[in-house]
Amino acid sequence: MTRAIRLLALTALLAGMTWAAPTQSFNAVVARAGAALGAKPAHPHLLGFATFFMRTIHPHMAGGLRLALFEPPHAVDLDALATQVLDPGWSRMVREDRRDGERTLIYVRAEGGAFRMLILTRDAGDGQVVLLTLRVRPDQLVEEADRDRRG
Amino acid sequence: MKLRHCVPACLLLLIPAMAQQARLRLDLPAVAARASEVSDVTLDGAALRLGMAFVNHDSDVSPQERDMLSRLQGIYVKSYEFDHGASVTDADLEPIRAQLRGPGWTRMVRVQQRDRGRGDETDEVYLCTDASGNIQGMAVLSRQANELDVVNIIGRIEPSELAALGGHLGIPKLDLKDKEKGK
Numbered sequence: 001m002t003r004a005i006r007l008l009a010l011t012a013l014l015a016g017m018t019w020a021a022p023t024q025s026f027n028a029v030v031a032r033a034g035a036a037l038g039a040k041p042a043h044p045h046l047l048g049f050a051t052f053f054m055r056t057i058h059p060h061m062a063g064g065l066r067l068a069l070f071e072p073p074h075a076v077d078l079d080a081l082a083t084q085v086l087d088p089g090w091s092r093m094v095r096e097d098r099r100d101g102e103r104t105l106i107y108v109r110a111e112g113g114a115f116r117m118l119i120l121t122r123d124a125g126d127g128q129v130v131l132l133t134l135r136v137r138p139d140q141l142v143e144e145a146d147r148d149r150r151g
Numbered sequence: 152m153k154l155r156h157c158v159p160a161c162l163l164l165l166i167p168a169m170a171q172q173a174r175l176r177l178d179l180p181a182v183a184a185r186a187s188e189v190s191d192v193t194l195d196g197a198a199l200r201l202g203m204a205f206v207n208h209d210s211d212v213s214p215q216e217r218d219m220l221s222r223l224q225g226i227y228v229k230s231y232e233f234d235h236g237a238s239v240t241d242a243d244l245e246p247i248r249a250q251l252r253g254p255g256w257t258r259m260v261r262v263q264q265r266d267r268g269r270g271d272e273t274d275e276v277y278l279c280t281d282a283s284g285n286i287q288g289m290a291v292l293s294r295q296a297n298e299l300d301v302v303n304i305i306g307r308i309e310p311s312e313l314a315a316l317g318g319h320l321g322i323p324k325l326d327l328k329d330k331e332k333g334k
Binding site: 089090091092093094095096097098099108109110115136138139143 | 183186187188189190191192193194195196197198200201204205207208
């Protein structure tokens, strides 16, 4: 009986931990990135309108679209920034480097039946860092692509 | 502990070791330094599940192709693009070829196409098998005048299934018709 209670308690504890384990929110990522870069995030003008527009035109593509822009006072090592800012739940999917110095990292994490993508880009010219997240539902995206294909 | 208990345990320990053998280090720093663009695609864990989710909902993908994809544990692609005039030499590829000369790896296909306008194009497919002949992974080297793609696939995939993967999940399309086989 004691063993069963212990097992039950352990199960409840583990279930509680799973429930409590938060997916890293956009605001948390932005706050950590801001602290690491020593810069405050700027939110581009008309982003709210663009998101609304996207939601209307492509309702399944812009779920949870959030964007922040940083102008750090120094050169940024994007890989180091990602390591510092992102929790281990993110898997890196793409890393793209251009000779001019532009670098893009794309991360993904599963969230229930959907996925969240995080795109981190360092601009070649002024060293601006752009952080963007969006929620992706593959079933709906493929459905929409099929509809587009059929015309 | 009895010996018959040890054998399955040892076999279980060997599975990740074999998968590790099929995993290649795709970095080519000397090539990257000359490239105008370098892309590195890693599809494992959540990223592979995302790729699979797209494939699973795509009506163009057949059930056989879905079955093949479900057997994959990871796909790693490294692409190098060059400006006009720059190219890749055999010496550049040596770090990868050295790994492909290791135990378990065999070259299955080599296709060389000559195109006067665009220069030579070479595609090579390598298979990694375990001691029992089971496929553990695959590697593809695709070299064109202005581009080099190196693909490493981990999981049970037959060479005949490779064509179906081309163009999906970051893997370049391969034209393996009129192939010259040989090692």
